[in-house]
Amino acid sequence: MYRIGELATLFDVKTDTLRFYEKHGLLAPSNRSESGYRLYSNDDAEKLRFIIRAKAVGFSLSDIAELLSIELDKSNWACADVKGMVDIKLEQVQAKIAELEFFASSLSKLSDACCGGPESAEHCSILEALESSDKELQPKVEHHAAKPN
Amino acid sequence: MYRIGELATLFDVKTDTLRFYEKHGLLAPSNRSESGYRLYSNDDAEKLRFIIRAKAVGFSLSDIAELLSIELDKSNWACADVKGMVDIKLEQVQAKIAELEFFASSLSKLSDACCGGPESAEHCSILEALESSDKELQPKVEHHAAKPN
DNA sequence: ATAAACCTTAGAGTTAAATCCAAGGTCAAG
DNA sequence: CTTGACCTTGGATTTAACTCTAAGGTTTAT
Ligand SMILES: [Zn+2]
Ligand SMILES: [Zn+2]
Ligand SMILES: [Zn+2]
Ligand SMILES: [Zn+2]
Numbered sequence: 618m619y620r621i622g623e624l625a626t627l628f629d630v631k632t633d634t635l636r637f638y639e640k641h642g643l644l645a646p647s648n649r650s651e652s653g654y655r656l657y658s659n660d661d662a663e664k665l666r667f668i669i670r671a672k673a674v675g676f677s678l679s680d681i682a683e684l685l686s687i688e689l690d691k692s693n694w695a696c697a698d699v700k701g702m703v704d705i706k707l708e709q710v711q712a713k714i715a716e717l718e719f720f721a722s723s724l725s726k727l728s729d730a731c732c733g734g735p736e737s738a739e740h741c742s743i744l745e746a747l748e749s750s751d752k753e754l755q756p757k758v759e760h761h762a763a764k765p766n
Numbered sequence: 767m768y769r770i771g772e773l774a775t776l777f778d779v780k781t782d783t784l785r786f787y788e789k790h791g792l793l794a795p796s797n798r799s800e801s802g803y804r805l806y807s808n809d810d811a812e813k814l815r816f817i818i819r820a821k822a823v824g825f826s827l828s829d830i831a832e833l834l835s836i837e838l839d840k841s842n843w844a845c846a847d848v849k850g851m852v853d854i855k856l857e858q859v860q861a862k863i864a865e866l867e868f869f870a871s872s873l874s875k876l877s878d879a880c881c882g883g884p885e886s887a888e889h890c891s892i893l894e895a896l897e898s899s900d901k902e903l904q905p906k907v908e909h910h911a912a913k914p915n
Numbered sequence: 916a917t918a919a920a921c922c923t924t925a926g927a928g929t930t931a932a933a934t935c936c937a938a939g940g941t942c943a944a945g
Numbered sequence: 946c947t948t949g950a951c952c953t954t955g956g957a958t959t960t961a962a963c964t965c966t967a968a969g970g971t972t973t974a975t
Contacts, residue, residue, distance in 0.1 A: 620951080622951065670872075673869075699890050714866045741849075
């Protein structure tokens with residue numbers, strides 16, 4: 618059983634954050650001490666690990682609450698329901714990955730087209746590409762040659 | 767030259783958003799009409815396209831401002847500076863992709879382990895995995911068999 | 916020449932996710 | 946038996962990125 622401060626340092630969050638998660642139905646301590654101190658179990662800690670990981674990856678707290686809340690009334694859900702929910706989240710994550718990959722490739726094209734040298738950026742192909750109306754963000758060939766390959 | 771409302775409908779944003787971007791140094795109209803109406807050029811529109819795309823992918827507005835601001839005093843930057851900036855953003859995007867891929871694979875493992883059937887989720891392997899302290903989110907083998915392959 | 920649909924500014928309100936503050940209770944150490 | 950580190954609650958503040966409101970000026974169409 619961890620007190621709030623212990624759990625907080627363990628996961629490098631503020632105690633305020635843990636109280637905030639509790640208030641919003643994400644993570645309630647499974648016990649309280651005589652005097653009212655929050656006491657978190659190992660399972661609570663693992664739940665927190667999940668929350669933090671999910672958050673790190675772009676899930677909103679209400680997404681996470683949804684995911685975790687199924688747990689609470691298991692018997693009112695079928696495997697199909699649970700799996701469906703996970704699959705929806707999975708699709709969202711994959712969509713976000715696709716977006717990011719598109720953008721990474723745009724950035725990468727930009728980067729590749731720039732010589733990266735000490736010359737003035739006056740005619741830098743990156744800046745020209747950003748200014749241009751090229752829908753593909755495809756940078757033009759530049760006045761001072763880009764690093765070949 | 768587009769008036770604010772035209773540009774807004776063109777890109778499916780609110781006029782408020784465009785004024786907000788202006789106030790925060792992201793996108794100022796290149797002209798004003800006699801009567802003070804904002805007038806956006808095609809270049810302005812392309813800048814907006816970039817902003818929207820960057821935003822869609824998780825860049826903060828200040829990230830974007832940073833990226834765009836180099837454009838303004840080009841001559842004080844070298845290609846190396848510009849390229850460095852793009853590369854930093856690229857690394858951030860790639861880091862985010864990696865995080866998302868880790869999470870997608872966790873979700874995908876969860877999904878695969880669940881039979882997805884109409885049985886009560888009482889012993890659903892997904893829920894068991896979420897409850898468990900398994901660091902890998904690797905779901906246990908479950909009481910009613912998971913859909914094989 | 917007046918209504919409808921635009922535009923202007925300044926400033927207030929919203930949402931998510933904390934983060935901080937105040938006033939006070941608890942607990943181990945000296 | 947007091948000091949200091951911890952905990953409690955409730956409520957206020959913060960930040961990002963809008964979104965809305967109010968009070969009014971402009972344009973276009975009838
Ligand atoms: Zn160059
Ligand atoms: Zn360059
Ligand atoms: Zn099942
Ligand atoms: Zn299941």
